[in-house]
Amino acid sequence: MYSTDIMRAEHDNIFTFLGAVRALCCQVLEGLPLPVNDFRKIIAFARNYSDHQHHGKEENFLFNEMVANLGPIADKLINHGMLVEHDLCRRHIMDLEIALNLYERDPKPIHKLDILEAAEGYATVLHRHISKENSVVYPLAERSFSEEIVLRIDRQVQAFESKTSEEGVQDHYLAMMNELRDKYGQIEDQHDKADKSVSLAAAFGRQHKSKSAD
Ligand SMILES: [Fe+2]
Numbered sequence: 499m500y501s502t503d504i505m506r507a508e509h510d511n512i513f514t515f516l517g518a519v520r521a522l523c524c525q526v527l528e529g530l531p532l533p534v535n536d537f538r539k540i541i542a543f544a545r546n547y548s549d550h551q552h553h554g555k556e557e558n559f560l561f562n563e564m565v566a567n568l569g570p571i572a573d574k575l576i577n578h579g580m581l582v583e584h585d586l587c588r589r590h591i592m593d594l595e596i597a598l599n600l601y602e603r604d605p606k607p608i609h610k611l612d613i614l615e616a617a618e619g620y621a622t623v624l625h626r627h628i629s630k631e632n633s634v635v636y637p638l639a640e641r642s643f644s645e646e647i648v649l650r651i652d653r654q655v656q657a658f659e660s661k662t663s664e665e666g667v668q669d670h671y672l673a674m675m676n677e678l679r680d681k682y683g684q685i686e687d688q689h690d691k692a693d694k695s696v697s698l699a700a701a702f703g704r705q706h707k708s709k710s711a712d
């Protein structure tokens with residue numbers, strides 16, 4: 499499906515961007531003077547590429563068709579999952595901007611901490627979000643849509659892509675992504691790398707309760 503192929507390629511670019519965000523945050527923790535302008539670039543990329551260019555297509559062309567045509571599972575997945583997570587990403591970027599503004603006025607450690615927390619929180623939420631789309635949400639759309647719906651979405655995505663390409667959006671933000679990657683390198687998400695993962699049930703204390711009930 500042309501439109502999900504384009505969106506999966508954008509996921510790969512966003513993963514590269516998030517790798518640079520983590521690497522930059524780690525370098526600040528190691529003592530690099532906080533590069534305010536590069537954090538402003540992170541905000542610009544997050545808003546204009548990850549959000550407008552990518553989430554915009556999902557929300558306006560793909561998810562709306564899933565909710566309208568694929569029943570209660572799609573409704574739950576999109577309205578109570580994906581859209582909530584898009585908003586969480588926006589909230590992290592808002593927090594990042596607020597903390598950066600405060601830091602520029604008064605470079606206190608708490609503002610620096612809030613900057614790193616917002617940037618890393620954004621990277622973690624978006625990494626998990628994209629992984630779910632790649633493995634669950636897009637495959638559901640790809641295997642369930644009729645040919646007519648696929649054609650309609652593909653046409654809309656194609657028109658959006660040519661318009662933004664004429665405006666130079668993709669070139670501009672992919673150059674920014676490469677610049678950040680070349681400057682700071684890449685660090686992968688580490689949350690699922692532990693030898694023994696902590697289950698959600700254990701995180702909510704359910705495991706403990708059931709053991710004590712034995
Ligand atoms: Fe999304």
Ligand SMILES: [Fe+2]
Nearest residue numbers: 552556628631
């Ligand atoms: Fe996505």
